[in-house]
Amino acid sequence: MLTRLVLTDFRNHGDLVLAPGTGFVVLTGENGAGKTNVLEAVSLLAPGKGLRRAALSAMARQGGAGGFGVAATLADGVEVATGALASAPERRVVRVQGAAASANALAEWLGVLWLTPAMDRLFVEAAGERRRFLDRLVLALSPAHGMHATRYEAAMRERNRLLGEDAPVDPSWLSALEQRMVEHGVALDGARHAAVTALDATLREGPADLFARATLALDGEAVEADAFAHALMTGRRRDAAAGRTLVGPHRADLIVTHAGKGQAAALCSTGEQKALLLGIVLAHAELAAARRGAAPVLLLDEVAAHLDPGRRAALFARLEGRGQVWMTGTEAALFEGVGADATRIAL
Numbered sequence: 001m002l003t004r005l006v007l008t009d010f011r012n013h014g015d016l017v018l019a020p021g022t023g024f025v026v027l028t029g030e031n032g033a034g035k036t037n038v039l040e041a042v043s044l045l046a047p048g049k050g051l052r053r054a055a056l057s058a059m060a061r062q063g064g065a066g067g068f069g070v071a072a073t074l075a076d077g078v079e080v081a082t083g084a085l086a087s088a089p090e091r092r093v094v095r096v097q098g099a100a101a102s103a104n105a106l107a108e109w110l111g112v113l114w115l116t117p118a119m120d121r122l123f124v125e126a127a128g129e130r131r132r133f134l135d136r137l138v139l140a141l142s143p144a145h146g147m148h149a150t151r152y153e154a155a156m157r158e159r160n161r162l163l164g165e166d167a168p169v170d171p172s173w174l175s176a177l178e179q180r181m182v183e184h185g186v187a188l189d190g191a192r193h194a195a196v197t198a199l200d201a202t203l204r205e206g207p208a209d210l211f212a213r214a215t216l217a218l219d220g221e222a223v224e225a226d227a228f229a230h231a232l233m234t235g236r237r238r239d240a241a242a243g244r245t246l247v248g249p250h251r252a253d254l255i256v257t258h259a260g261k262g263q264a265a266a267l268c269s270t271g272e273q274k275a276l277l278l279g280i281v282l283a284h285a286e287l288a289a290a291r292r293g294a295a296p297v298l299l300l301d302e303v304a305a306h307l308d309p310g311r312r313a314a315l316f317a318r319l320e321g322r323g324q325v326w327m328t329g330t331e332a333a334l335f336e337g338v339g340a341d342a343t344r345i346a347l
């Protein structure tokens, strides 16, 4: 949870200081006022590229000095900050309590989860989008997940590069890289399986309200160390020809089914898909709160406007007292149901 957020030259915000309360934080303003930009800034307090997956240089305010800063004070008084300097606009700088830290280390301090209109097509998109969504869910439960993902990908990239070279490659170097892929790949896959199983159970036990219940599964068998190492070693020639690694947890997919209909989420109506996604995020917030003792910060961009009044009221009821929930909308009237203790910010 954030108690203070300071944006400096971030997108359209030159200098913005916010003091969010412990529950709902409602951002209202006309189109283009910079509401999503504020959520994006909060999303950068987690590992990864934020909720737009934008380049850092795109986030620095146009007409500014170059570079930007996002600084926050967390509920326990810890100060976290991220941004980019004008002299290195594509290099993400992270600080925790004033000391340089890796972006992955942010997950130790804060869980952040978001839902944006761009995710409306999550179930019909390519597996990569769902995998990233899944990894954000996992990260809020297992903070080391980001580190494993980064190291796995770095080893895989280097293996792909070596396999693509014309000159013969030292097989022991390939073996060392594959060993790293196995080590971090098994951890990645194990954390994903554990999260999917726990989340599926939470969904099953959850309230039968207006949000559709999803059944979750991870496609494929669990990654087993010896079998994966063998598959990598015997697959070198094939991977060299393909120009990429064809086996491993980087190809995992999250399979979502509408429990009531027994139908793949991708075949459900647009409204049903949104309800499924919201149901997953709500269940996940509960699970993460129970596991970590602190609810993740939820960023719900333009969610309220897309719900009918009954579902909107049900959403607010589910989220009441569940930690900090940032919501955006163009109309203050959308948020009449969130209670008097909400922080209301007009941009």
Ligand SMILES: Nc1ncnc2c1ncn2[C@@H]1O[C@H](COP(=O)(O)OP(=O)(O)OP(=O)(O)O)[C@@H](O)[C@H]1O
Pocket (backbone or CB within 6 Å): 010, 011, 012, 013, 029, 030, 031, 032, 033, 034, 035, 036, 037, 038, 058, 059, 060, 061, 062, 328, 330
């Ligand atoms: N790097 C930047 N420098 C300055 N302004 C920027 C930058 N990047 C984006 N903007 C501006 O930010 C505005 C968009 O902000 P944002 O997406 O947060 O709006 P919003 O309040 O969520 O609007 P909507 O209700 O339409 O979703 C646009 O006017 C855009 O031009």
